[in-house]
Amino acid sequence: MDVRNALEPSSEDAFEKQILDADGLRRALTRIAHEILERNGGSEDLILVGMRSRGVPLAHRLSSLIGQFEGALVPVGELDITMFRDDLELRLTRPAIQPTVIPRDLTGTTVVLVDDVLYTGRTVRAAMDALLSFGRARQIQLAVIVDRGHRELPIRADYVGKNLPTARHELVEVRLREVDGIDEVMLSSHPRSGTNQA
Amino acid sequence: MSNQNNDPIRLATAHGRFLGSVVIRGGRVIDPGQGIDAITDIAVRDGFVDSVGIGIDAPPGAQVIDARGLIVTPGFVDLHTHLREPGFEYRETIATGTAAAAAGGFTTVCAMPNTEPAIDTTAVVDFIRDTARRQGSVRVYVIGAITRGRKGKALADLIELATAGVVAYSDDGDCVTDSALMRNALAYSRTTGRPVVQHAEDRALTTGAQMHEGSVSARLGLAGWPRAAEEIIVARDCELAALTGAHLHVAHVSSAGTLDFIRRARSRGVHVTAEVTPHHLTLTDTLVGGHWWSATASLPAYDTSTKVNPPLRETPDSLAMAAGLRDGVIDCIATDHAPHATTDKHCEYQAAASGISNLETALGSVLAVVHAGGLTLVEAIAALTIRPARVFGLASGTLLPGMAGDVTIFDPDREWCVDPTQFRSKGRNTPLAGHILRGQVIQTIVGGEVICDRSA
Amino acid sequence: MRRKDVLDLDDFTPDELREVLETTAAMKEVLARPIRRVPPLRGKTIVNCFYEASTRTRVSFELAAKNLSADVVNITASGSSVEKGETLIDTTRTLQALGADMVIMRHGASGAPYLVARELDASIINAGDGWHAHPTQALLDLFTVQSRLGSIEGRRVAIVGDILHSRVARSATWGFTTLGAQVVLCAPPTLLPIGFADAVSTGLRAKGISTPCPVTMTHDVDEALRDADVVMALRVQRERMDAGLLPSLREYSREWGITRERIAKARFGALVMHPGPMNEGVEISPEVAYGPQSVIEAQVTNGVAVRMAVMYLLAGGRAGPAV
Numbered sequence: 010m011d012v013r014n015a016l017e018p019s020s021e022d023a024f025e026k027q028i029l030d031a032d033g034l035r036r037a038l039t040r041i042a043h044e045i046l047e048r049n050g051g052s053e054d055l056i057l058v059g060m061r062s063r064g065v066p067l068a069h070r071l072s073s074l075i076g077q078f079e080g081a082l083v084p085v086g087e088l089d090i091t092m093f094r095d096d097l098e099l100r101l102t103r104p105a106i107q108p109t110v111i112p113r114d115l116t117g118t119t120v121v122l123v124d125d126v127l128y129t130g131r132t133v134r135a136a137m138d139a140l141l142s143f144g145r146a147r148q149i150q151l152a153v154i155v156d157r158g159h160r161e162l163p164i165r166a167d168y169v170g171k172n173l174p175t176a177r178h179e180l181v182e183v184r185l186r187e188v189d190g191i192d193e194v195m196l197s198s199h200p201r202s203g204t205n206q207a
Numbered sequence: 208m209s210n211q212n213n214d215p216i217r218l219a220t221a222h223g224r225f226l227g228s229v230v231i232r233g234g235r236v237i238d239p240g241q242g243i244d245a246i247t248d249i250a251v252r253d254g255f256v257d258s259v260g261i262g263i264d265a266p267p268g269a270q271v272i273d274a275r276g277l278i279v280t281p282g283f284v285d286l287h288t289h290l291r292e293p294g295f296e297y298r299e300t301i302a303t304g305t306a307a308a309a310a311g312g313f314t315t316v317c318a319m320p321n322t323e324p325a326i327d328t329t330a331v332v333d334f335i336r337d338t339a340r341r342q343g344s345v346r347v348y349v350i351g352a353i354t355r356g357r358k359g360k361a362l363a364d365l366i367e368l369a370t371a372g373v374v375a376y377s378d379d380g381d382c383v384t385d386s387a388l389m390r391n392a393l394a395y396s397r398t399t400g401r402p403v404v405q406h407a408e409d410r411a412l413t414t415g416a417q418m419h420e421g422s423v424s425a426r427l428g429l430a431g432w433p434r435a436a437e438e439i440i441v442a443r444d445c446e447l448a449a450l451t452g453a454h455l456h457v458a459h460v461s462s463a464g465t466l467d468f469i470r471r472a473r474s475r476g477v478h479v480t481a482e483v484t485p486h487h488l489t490l491t492d493t494l495v496g497g498h499w500w501s502a503t504a505s506l507p508a509y510d511t512s513t514k515v516n517p518p519l520r521e522t523p524d525s526l527a528m529a530a531g532l533r534d535g536v537i538d539c540i541a542t543d544h545a546p547h548a549t550t551d552k553h554c555e556y557q558a559a560a561s562g563i564s565n566l567e568t569a570l571g572s573v574l575a576v577v578h579a580g581g582l583t584l585v586e587a588i589a590a591l592t593i594r595p596a597r598v599f600g601l602a603s604g605t606l607l608p609g610m611a612g613d614v615t616i617f618d619p620d621r622e623w624c625v626d627p628t629q630f631r632s633k634g635r636n637t638p639l640a641g642h643i644l645r646g647q648v649i650q651t652i653v654g655g656e657v658i659c660d661r662s663a
Numbered sequence: 664m665r666r667k668d669v670l671d672l673d674d675f676t677p678d679e680l681r682e683v684l685e686t687t688a689a690m691k692e693v694l695a696r697p698i699r700r701v702p703p704l705r706g707k708t709i710v711n712c713f714y715e716a717s718t719r720t721r722v723s724f725e726l727a728a729k730n731l732s733a734d735v736v737n738i739t740a741s742g743s744s745v746e747k748g749e750t751l752i753d754t755t756r757t758l759q760a761l762g763a764d765m766v767i768m769r770h771g772a773s774g775a776p777y778l779v780a781r782e783l784d785a786s787i788i789n790a791g792d793g794w795h796a797h798p799t800q801a802l803l804d805l806f807t808v809q810s811r812l813g814s815i816e817g818r819r820v821a822i823v824g825d826i827l828h829s830r831v832a833r834s835a836t837w838g839f840t841t842l843g844a845q846v847v848l849c850a851p852p853t854l855l856p857i858g859f860a861d862a863v864s865t866g867l868r869a870k871g872i873s874t875p876c877p878v879t880m881t882h883d884v885d886e887a888l889r890d891a892d893v894v895m896a897l898r899v900q901r902e903r904m905d906a907g908l909l910p911s912l913r914e915y916s917r918e919w920g921i922t923r924e925r926i927a928k929a930r931f932g933a934l935v936m937h938p939g940p941m942n943e944g945v946e947i948s949p950e951v952a953y954g955p956q957s958v959i960e961a962q963v964t965n966g967v968a969v970r971m972a973v974m975y976l977l978a979g980g981r982a983g984p985a986v
Binding site: 089092093097101102105106107110114138139141143144 | 686700701975
C-alpha cells in the first residue's frame, strides 16, 4: 500500500505490485459514493454512466452503494466511446463497437461518468462528446478509481479512489470480480510492453 | 528461366523479296508434311528450300545457324489473323501485326476482312498486299468478305476478290445468319474453289452475351453465350455445305458439341474443315471470375482480357478441342489474333472489345498442351504448319525442296514470362500477362532471311 | 474487417458477416438517440456515384454517411458529363484526383465496381452492379432475419422472382449460405440462372463452409415455400415479357405470386421480405406485403444502420500505421 515503494525500482526492471486489494477497492468506492451524494445533495436527477468496459461494473457498484445509503435507485448507463475516439484514423482496422445504453434523456440531469483509470484524458473527452447526443446534462462529473497522471487534455476527476504517480511505461490495471474474477488494482512495469491506452 | 526483356530480338522489316540463304545445322527437324522427324540439316538457297539432310553443303553466302538442342519446323501458318489495317491502325498495322507474327514463329498469316473499309473490293485487297510487301515481316494472304461491307445482306463480288488474290471468304466477327444468303455464298464459292469461313454464332441466342453461359456467368451476373448458339449454326452450315458441295471452314470452334456435327458431316463426305485457337485449347471461363497465375501475377474478376468471341468455355470443351486435333476432326490451330488498343479493353466488361492478342503467345500455349500430354509435339507442329496450309491450299507449311524457305526454330523447354509491354503487336490484350510459358521461338526465317532472332 | 472494398458477399467469411451484423446493432442504437450523429467519418468525403437512378438506395447511403459525419457528394449519370461520353475510367480518375475517401457506386454493368476498385485508392461500396451483386441489401436482409428470428444458421430461405436478373438474389444467397442457411431460388425456368447453385457450392467449399445442398433451384413455388422460415419476393419487370421470357404478368402472378394461400405453406410465422419497389398484386399480394408476417418496412429502416456499419468498418481508404 506504500506508493513510494512502487516508484523505487528502476524503470528498466519488470515488476508487478498490488496497489489496492479487495478491501481497499471497496473502501475507495464507498468513499466515492458518499462524496457523490454529499456534493450533489442527494441522488435526485443523478445518473451514473459507466464507460466500457470496466467503468460499467464500477457504475453498477456505485449505484447499489448509493442505494444502500439513500434507499433510492440511481439509474446506470453504459457508454461505448469507440466512434468518438480521436485515434480511429491511426488504426488499420476499426475497433468493434459495444452496445451503448442510456436509460433516459440526459437533459437536466447530473451525469457521473465512471471509469477505472484516468490517464491522458482522451477517453473522457470522447465520452463527454458522446454524451451530448443524449441531451444537455446540467452537469457532468467524473469518478475514477485511479488517477495516474500524464494528462494530455485539460480534464480532471471529481472523485478519485487513489492518486497514483506513475511513469509512462508503467501499466495500471483495475481488476474487477465481474470481469477478472478478483478485485484489486495492480501497477506493473513491462519495459517492452504497452501502457494504458486510456 | 529467361525473360523476354533481356532477349535481343532483332526484327528486320523485310523490304526485299525474302530471297536469303541460310543453313540450319544439328536441330531436330520436324516436318509433318514430309513425315520427317530427325536430327538433320536444312539449306535454304535464295529464298527457297534447297535440301534437307545431314551434312549438306551451305549455299554460297549462307548464314549458318547452329540449332543443336532446338526444334526446327516449317514456318507456322495462321489462317485467322486480324491485322486491323486499313481502318483500325491504332489497334494494329500490317507492319506491327506481321512483326508480332514473326516474333511468334508465324511466317504466313491470313488477314481477316473486318477492316474499315471491309475487304470486299480489289482495291482493298491490293492495298493490303502492297503494304504487306513493303512493310510486312512475314507473308500475308488476304481473306475477302463474304457479303458486301460484311453487312450480311448481299454477296460481295466473290470472283473479283478471288482474282485479286483472296484465299478464302469470311465475315468473321459477324456470323452470316441468313440461311439463304449462306447457302448462296457456299454455292457461289464453288466458282472459285475458295473456302467459306463461318464465324458461327446465332445472334438471337447471344444478345448482350459477355461470356460462356454456365456457372461462372451465373455467378458474375453476365449474360451468357450458350454453346448451342455455335452448334446450331455449324449444324445448319454443314447441311448447306452438303447441299451445295462447297468447302465450309468453321472458324474458332469453342464447343465440344460442335465437333459432333462436323464429324457427322465429314462422315457423309461433306467438305468441312475447322480450326481451334490456342486459348480455346488451354483456357476456360473460370478466368473471368479471377485467377492467380503466380504469387506476383493474377487476373482480377471481370478482367476484360478474358473477353473473347466465341467465349472461353469449360474444361470438357478444351479437352475436346485437343482430342479433336488428335483425331483430325479439327484440322488446325489458328490464332484469331485480335489486337485491341488499351481503351478498347480498359472499361466495363460489357463495353470491352472481344479478342486476345495471340500471335506471340500461341506457341507457348500450344506447347502447354503438349507438355501436359494432350497432344504430341508432332501433332502440335502439324496443326501449326502443313494442316492449316492444306485447308486454304497455301504453298507453305512444309520444307519440301523448292518450297519457300520459311523456317521456325524453337526451344520447347525455354521458360519465359509473358510481358505484354514487350509485345511486337500493338495489342497488349492477353489474359496471360505474368504467366510463365514453357517454349519459345528462337529464330523465325522467312525466305531464308532471319526475321526474328532470340539466339543471342 | 480488413478490406478496402465491399463489392459482394461472396468473399466474406462468416466472422466478417457477424462483425457487420453486430456493428449494425450498435448503429441501430445510434439511430435511436435524440441526436443520431456520431463522428467516426468526420472529415471524410463520400461520393455517391449512381449510374442508375435509385432514390431509395441513394438516400439510404446518404443518410448513413451523414449520420457518421461524413461529407457527401452525389453524382448521377443524367445531367453529368456521363452523357457527354465521359467513360467510367475518366470519372474514376476524376474521383481519384478530387480525393474521395469512399465511393458508393451503382452501375448497370455487372462488375463495373471491380474496375473502379482497382483504379481507386478510395474504398468502394457496391450499391448494385447489373445483375451481379447488391451486398448492402443482402446485409440488411441478414440483419432483419437475425433480429426477427434470432438466428440464421439452419434456416430455410425461399427467394421467388426474377432470379436471373437479380443482384439482390445473388448477394442474398451468398450471405445466407455463408451463415449456414439453405436458400431455395424459385422462378419460371426462363428466369433461373443455370449453374448458379453449383457456383455457390464451389465458392462456399473454398471458404470452408460445408452446408449440404446450400442452394437449390426450382420452378415449383409450392416446393420452394414448403417449411421456409423466410420468403423473399423479387420484383418482376414488364421488360421480361418484351424479351419473351414471360408470357404475361397475369400468368406470373397466378403461378408464382406470393399470396396468403401460398404463405400458409411456409413455416408458421415465416418472415415475408421484399427488396422493393413492389409490384403489388404481381409478385406479392398486398395482404401479404402489409400483413403481420411482413418485415418489408423494417428492411428499409435497417438499411441505414447496415450501411453505417459497412462505412464505419471500412478503413476509409487511408489506412495509417497499425496501432
